[in-house]
Amino acid sequence: MATKVSDGPGAATRRAPFVVELYRSALGKKYVMAITGIVFMGYVLAHMLGNLKLYQGAEEFNEYAEFLRQLLYPILPESATLNILRLVLLLSLVGHVVAAAQLTAMNRKARPERYQGKRDYVVADFAARTMRWTGVIVLLFLVYHLADLTWGWVNPAPEGASVYDKVIASFSVPAISAFYLAANLALGVHLYHGVWSLFQSMGWNNRRFNHWRRTLAIGFTVVVVGGNLSFPIAVLTGIID
Amino acid sequence: MNLTLRVWRQAGPDAPGRFETYQAADISPDSSFLEMLDLVNEGLIEQGEEPIEFMHDCREGICGTCGIMINGQAHGPASQTATCQLHMRTFSDGDELVLEPWRASGFPVLKDLVVDRSAFDHIVEAGGYVTVDTGSAPDANLIPIPKDTADLAMDAAACIGCGACVAACPNGAAQLFTSAKIAHLNSLPQGQAERYQRTESMVDVMEEYFGSCTNMGECEAACPKGISIDFIAMMNKDYRKAKFQNRRSA
Ligand code: FES
Numbered sequence: 001m002a003t004k005v006s007d008g009p010g011a012a013t014r015r016a017p018f019v020v021e022l023y024r025s026a027l028g029k030k031y032v033m034a035i036t037g038i039v040f041m042g043y044v045l046a047h048m049l050g051n052l053k054l055y056q057g058a059e060e061f062n063e064y065a066e067f068l069r070q071l072l073y074p075i076l077p078e079s080a081t082l083n084i085l086r087l088v089l090l091l092s093l094v095g096h097v098v099a100a101a102q103l104t105a106m107n108r109k110a111r112p113e114r115y116q117g118k119r120d121y122v123v124a125d126f127a128a129r130t131m132r133w134t135g136v137i138v139l140l141f142l143v144y145h146l147a148d149l150t151w152g153w154v155n156p157a158p159e160g161a162s163v164y165d166k167v168i169a170s171f172s173v174p175a176i177s178a179f180y181l182a183a184n185l186a187l188g189v190h191l192y193h194g195v196w197s198l199f200q201s202m203g204w205n206n207r208r209f210n211h212w213r214r215t216l217a218i219g220f221t222v223v224v225v226g227g228n229l230s231f232p233i234a235v236l237t238g239i240i241d
Numbered sequence: 242m243n244l245t246l247r248v249w250r251q252a253g254p255d256a257p258g259r260f261e262t263y264q265a266a267d268i269s270p271d272s273s274f275l276e277m278l279d280l281v282n283e284g285l286i287e288q289g290e291e292p293i294e295f296m297h298d299c300r301e302g303i304c305g306t307c308g309i310m311i312n313g314q315a316h317g318p319a320s321q322t323a324t325c326q327l328h329m330r331t332f333s334d335g336d337e338l339v340l341e342p343w344r345a346s347g348f349p350v351l352k353d354l355v356v357d358r359s360a361f362d363h364i365v366e367a368g369g370y371v372t373v374d375t376g377s378a379p380d381a382n383l384i385p386i387p388k389d390t391a392d393l394a395m396d397a398a399a400c401i402g403c404g405a406c407v408a409a410c411p412n413g414a415a416q417l418f419t420s421a422k423i424a425h426l427n428s429l430p431q432g433q434a435e436r437y438q439r440t441e442s443m444v445d446v447m448e449e450y451f452g453s454c455t456n457m458g459e460c461e462a463a464c465p466k467g468i469s470i471d472f473i474a475m476m477n478k479d480y481r482k483a484k485f486q487n488r489r490s491a
Contacts, residue, residue: 002360002450003346010445018488026453027444027480103453110413110452112346116249116260117339120313122320122462124411128455197456203478205471 005109026106029099034198036092041195041220043089044187048227054240058164065163097139104132127193134190141183148176171235180232188225195220242268242334246281248293249341251350258350260339270330274317275300275307277329294353302326302465305401308408309354310341315405315463323403323465343408347415347450358404360450364419367446368439371432384430397425399466409463412452417460419447420476421468427479437483444480
């Protein structure tokens with residue numbers, strides 16, 4: 001007799017809202033992975049583009065940081081829009097991580113006994129097989145990044161320094177720069193599979209356009225990660241100071 | 242050619258298993274993989290040993306009964322080839338081959354290389370019926386179906402249910418099988434009446450037994466019928482729609 005991994009989404013007897021019912025299934029959880037992934041794509045792209053202001057100098061960059069607080073002001077109170085965006089990102093993060101953890105647990109149960117011989121993968125690439133690990137690296141980096149530049153807890157710059165000075169202070173330390181570079185490479189590997197994969201999960205499939213999915217994933221990854229990698233390198237090499 | 246086999250031997254479902262080493266001597270490169278195993282088994286029987294248990298039926302790649310993990314690949318190294326269609330010329334003299342059963346909690350090992358794939362039957366059962374007109378036989382081609390649609394449905398219907406997709410999937414997911422079974426009916430006019438009910442039930446049962454897809458594509462590479470993961474995307478879309486449609490009608 002085949003052992004059951006779970007009772008499946010069909011086992012639920014109570015009616016729940018559509019979203020909850022969909023989420024009960026693994027396919028629904030994949031939707032959460034994909035949609036929150038799209039939110040993060042928008043975020044990392046905007047984040048990278050905004051940071052290009054580093055190249056325009058301290059004044060422009062600090063002004064941009066201030067502008068983010070003034071978004072939609074005075075329609076909404078100061079920092080309100082920024083905090084709403086932060087809340088969306090936080091909820092997306094929780095959704096992405098929780099769904100990933102639940103799906104991983106399900107997959108572990110689906111193959112309790114591993115192959116005893118060596119597996120020979122044909123097409124499953126490094127990126128696809130390391131999503132969990134690159135995801136965890138990016139998550140740990142995110143915590144550090146916030147503690148460094150948003151909350152300032154671990155930032156080497158003196159108290160009251162401008163955003164620009166904080167960035168320069170951090171990236172001037174080679175160890176910190178190295179960590180930023182490594183984490184962004186992990187982000188790149190994660191994006192390379194994730195951006196492609198979300199089309200499958202969402203069911204966005206059209207044989208005429210399918211070959212563009214890989215192109216988009218590579219292009220997006222190169223733009224975002226390329227931009228991000230350039231900042232610590234620019235500080236270390238003295239292009240910006 | 243002469244080969245060394247390391248074969249997974251397991252006396253029963255709950256018995257512990259281990260690899261045993263056998264020599265396959267004087268094998269013709271033109272023989273099939275299963276013929277090679279037959280020869281090894283004849284030798285074992287002559288020596289009074291238990292032959293290696295493996296699954297097979299048609300031996301022409303259409304029934305989906307056979308299936309062995311050969312050197313870490315489902316159905317071995319040849320693409321779009323079931324184990325029974327694999328020829329020994331794919332390998333070289335002196336090779337060592339590692340033979341293992343499919344491994345997934347949905348496919349428990351019964352003996353040696355034989356697994357129980359009734360979980361697949363449960364998924365198909367969950368699909369239910371297709372309503373058809375009874376009475377006198379209708380004329381052929383009464384329902385117009387565009388060539389592209391017919392081809393698509395045929396591509397999905399090529400699935401022989403061997404389980405290589407699950408075996409190859411790093412997550413032990415059965416998405417390729419289930420999506421092919423769903424798609425060959427969902428893409429045809431005859432399959433529309435029960436489309437959403439079928440999609441929801443089959444996916445729900447699939448998730449009781451198997452893991453979840455992470456879009457790695459190993460299933461497509463392992464499939465002896467070359468079934469495309471495009472069908473998985475179609476299933477993902479239809480499941481969302483099904484959840485929505487089935488609520489309205491419930
Ligand atoms: S024995 Fe029928 S497909 Fe291999």
